[in-house]
Amino acid sequence: MKAVVYQGPHDVAVTDVPDAKIERPTDVLVRVTTTNICGSDLHMYEGRTSFEKGRTFGHENMGEVVEIGKGVEKVKVGDRVVLPFNISCGFCKNCERGLTNYCLTTQPDPSAAGAAYGFAEMGQYGGGQAELLRVPFGDHNALRLGEDAQDKENDYVMLSDIFPTGYHATEMAGVIPGDSVVIAGAGPVGLMAALSATIKGASKVMVVDRHPDRLALAEQIGAIAIDDSKVDPVQAVLDETMGLGADRGCECVGYQAHDPEGNEDPAATLNMLINSVRFTGGIGTVGVFVPQDPGAKDELAKQGKVAIDFGTHWFKGQTMGNGQAPVKRYNRRLRDLIAADKAKPSWIVSHEISLDQAADAYRNFDSRSEGWTKVVIKP
Ligand code: NAD
Ligand code: ZN
Structure with a gap:
């Protein structure tokens, strides 16, 4: 699959990487329909972190479920879903208290907490600036959207992080x-x-x-x-x-x-x-x-x-x-505000691009070029 890959400081490229796939029974596989560039990607892009060359960016993701693991009970193939950037289990000590931003199960380092897609220091999870995304604990993480998912794609995608x-x-x-x-x-x-x-x-x-x-x-x-x-x-x-x-x-x-x-x-x-x-x-x-x-x-x-x-x-x-936001704590309620036309976060979208245009978009967003407020990528 095609993906936006880190090549080194201030350098990303769209290259072929192995397809994301179901790895555990609780995973769901999503065909990414929208994925955003975020100010947080710039910490990695500018080379300030331990983000390894070859890793895929993208933690603000939504898409369509194309495959589910054997242990997935709620989410179905064909569902339109938005994914919180925090990858959490739902059952650890912190998740139980609603602190899904500090999940202890999905972070492999026992002295740390919290995991995310395409991020340094937050586990080795693939990013969604790609054609496919593996979503761990799919029943817990994937927030299902209604019939208006495609019409309001640029609104709902903001539920993954910034809203x-x-x-x-x-x-x-x-x-x-x-x-x-x-x-x-x-x-x-x-x-x-x-x-x-x-x-x-x-x-x-x-x-x-x-x-x-x-x-x-x-x-x-x-x-x-x-x-x-x-x-x-x-x-x-x-x-x-x-x-x-x-x-x-x-x-x-x-x-x-x-x-x-x-x-x-x-x-x-x-x-x-x-x-x-x-x-x-x-x-x-x-x-x-x-x-x-x-x-x-x-x-x-x-x-x-x-x-x-x-x-x-x-x-x-x-x-x-x-600290980081516990996205799951709010995303249902904010989803329902979007559905009811009481919030329209897409008003900030300045650029809608394809994966191939990502390198140029990173350059412009990083230098905060006039008019580059929020970039949404349509893989
Ligand atoms: P951004 O870089 O696009 O926006 C930052 C804005 O701050 C820019 O418009 C810049 O001009 C302005 N700015 C710079 N210095 C300023 C000053 N002294 N006074 C007022 N404004 C100033 O980034 P963004 O995507 O909006 O993200 C903002 C921050 O939020 C980043 O640090 C990002 O990593 C973080 N973030 C945190 C979470 C979380 O869960 N806590 C999630 C997403 C993003
Ligand atoms: Zn973000």
């Missing part, structure tokens, strides 16, 4: 109706956090970025765009909230998306939130801060350290939640 991830940022921040919310980053994840805050009934959603095209997408769903290349974002949030600060903040940038030249403090977004969220407010951090970035210019970032203004965070009595 639940944006939603998780608002959950960890504690967003409830009437809250004012500031979001760092108008990338796909930040835009999904803005959509989620809006769905939850936020009174005011403010999105901070410096790309006019991405800020315009935030404005399309009624958010206030704050361009931090023009204004001080902390002051802008205080001005919007009568000097009090926002009730909630979401970090949707992470380490790698800060100035690639290394001229920006990797703690900039977290400190912006600590200083613009009110006393006793909440912050949810879904942006990835990699454990270590040996290639970083910043001395602390090299060691995986980020110099946050903890004194202010402590003094203000803020809470902060961090």
Whole structure:
């Protein structure tokens, strides 16, 4: 089968790899119909991880079931399904508590937790930027879609990662109706956090970025765009909230998306939130801060350290939640919002391409070329 394969830093190619196949009785095999490029793929693409050459990318996947293992009881051949990027078992200590992002069964390293398709440090699972994908524990992981699956393909595919991830940022921040919310980053994840805050009934959603095209997408769903290349974002949030600060903040940038030249403090977004969220407010951090970035210019970032203004965070009595999103916790409910036309996450899709165009798309998305917000691949 054809697949998008890692060749080394800043280098992907579409090559032939062995077909994905059923390996265990609980597996299902999916013919991938849509698979996205994600900001998280850039950690591997830019060569910051242990991702091995020859591995296939792709953790935001949906498709049609073409084969099921002998132990699969619920999912049927022909079902249209979307797959959470977290590969989880459903029965370990963490999954039982809904923490499918930290599954202990699917992660082979006993000192770690959590697995994903096409990812470094998250198990050796094949990615979905390919024609076929093996889905472990298919009954548990594959979320079945209704009759409208094909019509709303670009909406439903966002259930694999970024819509639940944006939603998780608002959950960890504690967003409830009437809250004012500031979001760092108008990338796909930040835009999904803005959509989620809006769905939850936020009174005011403010999105901070410096790309006019991405800020315009935030404005399309009624958010206030704050361009931090023009204004001080902390002051802008205080001005919007009568000097009090926002009730909630979401970090949707992470380490790698800060100035690639290394001229920006990797703690900039977290400190912006600590200083613009009110006393006793909440912050949810879904942006990835990699454990270590040996290639970083910043001395602390090299060691995986980020110099946050903890004194202010402590003094203000803020809470902060961090980490990967447990996609399964939210994806049914978010699916039903899409089905009911109450959420349309596809508004951020900028490019729909074939597998063969992937290398060019990675280059453009990585350099955040104007207009390249979200790429969906149709294998
Ligand atoms: P992206 O790189 O496309 O978007 C990041 C945005 O942040 C860009 O638009 C950039 O201009 C902006 N930015 C950079 N510095 C900024 C600053 N100082 N202030 C405000 N904005 C700034 O990435 P994405 O796909 O939206 O993903 C964002 C982050 O979320 C990444 O770190 C990604 O790995 C992570 N992520 C986490 C999870 C999870 O489960 N926790 C899931 C998916 C993605
Ligand atoms: Zn992703």
